[in-house]
Amino acid sequence: MRRHLHLPSACAITTLCAGACTLVPNPYHQAESDTETAGETGLADTSAEDTTESGTESSTDTETESGSDSETDTSTETGDPICGDEPCPPQNWLVTVDRPLFLGNRLIRVGLVEDELGVGQVICDALEVDAALPAAAEFVSLTFLGDRLLGITDNEVLVEIDPCACTATMISPFEGEGGANIQVLALSAEHTPEPGRLLGVSLSEGNVSVVDIDPATAQTQTTAWLGIEWGSAGLSWHLPSSQLAYVIDAKDSLMLSFTGDNNQVVDNLVLDASFDTDTGVGMTYHPDLDAVLLCGVLGSNAGLYAIDLESGAVVLGADMVVDGEDSVDCKNLAAPSRPIACISDDL
Structure with a gap:
């Protein structure tokens, strides 16, 4: 059953980001010239170099031999497929x-x-789970791929969630190279106007690797080896302009940064928190907050945290609670990069 949501309009969060993130416009939400719009949302433009990808405009003036001037408008707008040119x-x-x-x-x-x-608002009281999935299937990771919400159940199956119909439909069990079934601990998709790459962290015979995932078939291709015996993991893309992705080794409280274009580990950061290595780490980059958010800190499953990418501090923003007293048991998180039907107030 789906519940109707209506949340009050308010400025973007500042509390959670205290010392841990900077509010910037999403480069796919806003053209370079839309500074007035940025001011209306309370977002300060601190990342001008990242705001040039949302559209291009050209104009050609030609003078004819008769002396008359004509202007040919060849402007093109490359807008978001959901929001259009706005x-x-x-x-x-x-x-x-x-x-x-x-x-x-x-x-x-x-x-x-x-x-x-x-504050948690229940969209679906109980997802209608595909008959091909176990009745007690649990979600260990979520991500938005464009306007699609994808998830992993029990480290084995790629699932699509429809927030309007409140259904969870199996796409396929994950397959490694050669067709063998593998476990995937976490997944994350690029925040791009068109659906981009879908990455995962896989576990096969104790080896932990980065894999590219085909969202239509759940077939995977290994692109980088990360280590052995992590227990659980979190994964999140950063902005495409940086070509960075982050992955958390829950066993060692270590966050690795690697480049999405060539899958080379470029940095590691020790986090000042311990994680539940059995149930999973929820992790997502929020493009409107320019923040990496997570849950799954040991002993605080309801806590919503932000990571200070300089110091490794894991900063508590708030406990996630439904109806004022029902704590959320968080193992997964997904942040959108555009309005999502039946979740966003503006659709």
Whole structure:
């Protein structure tokens, strides 16, 4: 059953980002010239170099032999496929799926505005799970691929969630090279106007690797080896302009940065938190907050945190709670880069 949502309008969150992130416009929400729009949303333009990809315009003036002037407008707009040529409004929320004891999987929207930080709104009381999946299937990772919400159940199966119909449909079990089934601990998609690459962190015979995932078939291709015996992991792309992705080794509380274009590890950062190596780490980059957010800190499954990418500090923003008292058991997070039907207020 889907619940109707209506959240009050408010400025983008600042509390969660205290010392851990900087509010910037999403380069796919806003053209370079839309500074007035940025001011209206409360977002300060601190990343001008990242805001030039959303559109191009050209104009050609030609003078004829008769002396008359004519102007040929050859301008083209490359807008977001959801928002068109208008800037996408900021999406100050994320989603998680939890499974309360003896109940079904709940799809929950978590607010990130100042007076709604950590407040959970149930979108679906119980997702109708595909008959091909176990009745007690649990989601260990989520990501938005364009306007599609994808997830992993029990480290084995790629699933698509429809927040309007409140269904979870199996795409396929994950297959490694050669056709063998493999486990995938986490997945994340690029925040691009068109659906980009879908990455995963796979576990096969104790080896942990980065894999490219075909979202239509769940077939994987190994692109980089990361280590052995992580237990659980979190994964998140950064902005495409940086070509960086982050992955957390939950066992050693270590975050690796690697380049998405050639999958080379370029940095590692020790985090000042311990993680549950059995249940998973929820991790997502929020393009409107320019922040890496996570859950799954040991002993604080309801906590919503931000990572300070300089120091490794894991900063608590708020506990995620539904109806004022029902704590969210968070194992996964997904942040949007555009409005999403049946979740966003502006659709």
